[in-house]
Amino acid sequence: MYRTHTCGELNEAHIGQKVQLAGWVQKVRDKGFVVWIDLRDRYGLTQLVFDQDRTPAELLEKAREAGREYVLQVSGEVIERASKNPKIPTGNIEVLVSEFTILNPSLTPPFTIEDTTDGGEELRMKYRYLDIRRSPVKNNLIFRSRVTMEVRNYLAAKGFIEVETPYLIKSTPEGARDFVVPSRMNAGEFYALPQSPQTFKQLLMVGGMDKYFQIVKCFRDEDLRADRQPEFTQIDCEMAFVEQEDILSTFEGLTLHLLEQFHGVHLEEIPRMTYDEALKRYGSDKPDIRFGMEFGELNTVAQNRDFKIFNEAEMVVGLAVPGGNQYSRKEIDALTDWVRRPQVGAKGMVYVRCNEDGSFKSSVDKFYSQEDLSLWAAATGAEKGDLILVLSGDTDGVRTQLSMLRMELAQRLGLRKPGEFAPLWVVDFPLLEKDEETGRYHAMHHPFTAPKPGQMELLDTDPGAVRANAYDLVLNGNEIGGGSIRIHDRTTQEIMFRHLGFSPEEARQQFGFLMDAFQYGAPPHGGIAFGLDRLVAILGGQESIRDFIAFPKNNSGRDVMIDAPAPIDSAQLDELQLQLKK
Ligand code: ASP
Secondary structure, eight states, X not given: OOOSSOTTOOOGGGTTOEEEEEEEEEEEEEOSSEEEEEEEETTEEEEEEEETTTSOHHHHHHHTTOOTTOEEEEEEEEEEOSSXXXXXXXXXXXXXXXXXXXXXXXXXXXXXXXXXXXXXXXXXXXXXHHHTTSHHHHHHHHHHHHHHHHHHHHHHHTTOEEOOOOSSBOOOSSSSOOOEEEOSSSTTOEEEXXXXXXXXXXXHHHTTOOEEEEXXXXXXXXXXXXXXOSEEEEEEEEEXXXXXXXXHHHHHHHHHXXXXXXXXXXXXXXXXXXXXXXXXHHSSSSOOTTXXXXXXXXXXXXXXXXXXXXHHOSEEEEEEETTGGGSOHHHHHHHHHHHHSTTTOOSOOEEEEEOTTSOEEXXXXXXXXXXXXXXHXXXXXXXXXXXXXXXXXXXXXXXXXXXXHHHHHHHHTTOSOTTOOOEEEEEOOBSEEEOTTTOOEEESSOTTBOBOTTOTTHHHHOGGGOBBSEEEEEETTEEEEEEEEBOOSHHHHHHHHHHTTOOHHHHHHHHHHHHHHHTTTOOOEEEEEEEHHHHHHHHTTOSOSGGGSSSOOOTTSOBTXXXXXXXXXXXXXXXXXXXXXX
16 A cells, blocks of 8 residues: 555644655755655645654655655654644644655656746646646646536436547548548548537437537647647537527536536526627627627718718727726827737727716817717717727728727726626527638538528528527637537538538538438437537636646647657558658
8 A cells, every 4th residue: 555645635633643645755855953855746745754853864864865756655653743834734734754765766857846837838848747746737637627527417417428429530621621540451541530520419319319418529630829729629419309499508507507616606597699799799709798898880970071981981880998088198009009910900090088077089080079979979888087999991800800909908907807707698690601712601600500490592592691590608708619400301401512512422422421311310409519628728717728638739739748740650651551752
């Protein structure tokens, strides 16, 4: 037996007991006549003591051999500490060591393994196993495990069955790029890793599984944007004989349960907003509704004066910054520079100061009267002491820009409070989205999403106007889940593929198995998938998903610890018939 207790559990109640511990050396303090060692394991820290009066000289000498991160096994008696440490649960006791074994020595670690470390990101990733010994990382992984267990238990209690679906599947050109895996036994042919188990979970519904979930890895070979991982985890769910309302209420239940469980936040329900409304009011399909600063459209009150820029714009839209009239001219100029950065892309910004005496002072006073500006204030909900910021341009572009500005300002004003949670369903997404470059429509969610009842005919006349039974769950400005009601008959699915530019031949070749299945009594069905990594990060009150993944990849998709991806040797390439041309 290596240990009788962990390093996190001893306290006054154990004083006088003989115990055995195992763990890592966090720190050695050698005062000559006495040596203290902090011994660490997953559960905590326990102070070990060796001293001239009570420890045999030989043992005291041996204690001095232990360096940082050595693995020790010790036996001794729990005694009361002279100088107590109220900050840790074991702070009132220490263990007077009588037996001491070095189970394994350690090289000097490349960075300090404490709550705050001197190790840079790259170094910590290279030695991730050491990083994981640090409490912040360790606690995140424990938290992730708790959330995952809670999800499993909740769904299991609601009658969901966890089914595994294959990782080696077939590549399809829809959506993001696939990771492919060459097949040795079928030379020249490739599997693809799933971007999601979408078609399989639908087939499980055809198979009568009724309520399915899976906590599952998904793979997307995308150019990595900040805080994306090429492999990530979804809570993937599907239900048969359901309408949108059934899915929303089931997963509203799960979300509210998690908020209650992990934050004691009790919410009665999750508000809903249509996609169109979200764009109009917040410029985004994943608005953070913890704070206001809603958009006010100003076309009717700002156009048809002498200000050419606004007259020529498709959309003039502004928002009120609470208390923003305090900003100096320099600060407003800096904000203007901020929206003009290429990442945001606005051409310029108009401001209106709302003075305490009820008057306005704007950067466009030449063109607008006080009366005009008071209408702007009404449209944006600005009050005395606020600052109105206005952008103009094409509708989609300007909404995105103002949304970025809204989030930035909220961040600066401290309105994005980590302990506050505001979930939101965004519903009625467009079915199709036009690719401006190719002029082609593609599925906004995926090609299996059903249009709203009665909208099939619109597909021919005004495809962009067709709305889908598709929904996203948004939490604090992040999309944490999304799903839809699916098409479940062959004819509709064929029509959909045709509208997405598939020839009948292509549709059959890529998705024939699904359309065939629809002919054998496919039930109406729908589902949703949550991004587990992001959900856990947000519930954990943090921004970065990487901190909640045991072995994440870096921004170039590399695992710097195992050094992957890596070339494979020539014999392996031969076997796969993949010899690269020299
Ligand atoms: N498969 C979809 C996704 O990964 C989710 C769903 O429709 O259930 O986004």
